[in-house]
Amino acid sequence: MKARVHVTLKTGVLDPQGEAVRHSLGALGFEGVGEVRIGKVIELEVAETDRAAAEARVREMCEKLLANTVIENYAVEIA
Template sequence: MIKARVTVTLKNGVLDPQGKAIEGALGALGFNGVGHVRQGKVFDVELQTDDRTEAESQINAMCEQLLANTVIEDYAVEIA
């Protein structure tokens, strides 16, 4: 079994209203010096294979087809 972690974030230049709201809330809670917050999402996926190359191919296909909106989002894959 191979475990993978996919991190999806908005591309630079894409407005992130949720990140902006979090940034404001952190300031209101007294966390000074927070300059910029961007939010994202994380997926932990377990694949029933021992073939790392096949796992990477499957995860990338999952990201391209479902997990990330590649028009406005970037993704990074970590295979454990």
Template sequence: MKARVHVMLKEGVLDPQGEAIRHALGTLGFSGVEGVRQGKVIELDLAATDRAAAEAEVKAMCEKLLANTVIEQYSVELA
């Protein structure tokens, strides 16, 4: 089973990388971009075959390592 985890900064948390991207896009002529939030995607290949167990395991991974839940939010997709 494959899992994809999307990790983004929570709303209200300063995103300096997103702001740098927004500024760079403006200098390249893309002036209509008013905001950018930058995040990360983590893809996992899991041995689990039970969907509920896999989802619980990936959420535990996020809580313990993959996301800083104080300032980041995450979502999990299973395929």
């Protein structure tokens, strides 16, 4: 099964990369852009054939490695 994990910074955590992108967009003439937050998408191929087992396994991966749960949120999609 394929899994996709969306990792984003939690609300209230400063995002200097997002701020740099927001500033650069303004400098390029793209007015009216508010807050910009940068995240990441991780795509995985997992061996599980059961959807619930695959999601549980990917969530375990997120808790142990893929996301820093102190400052990041994550969402798992199983396809």
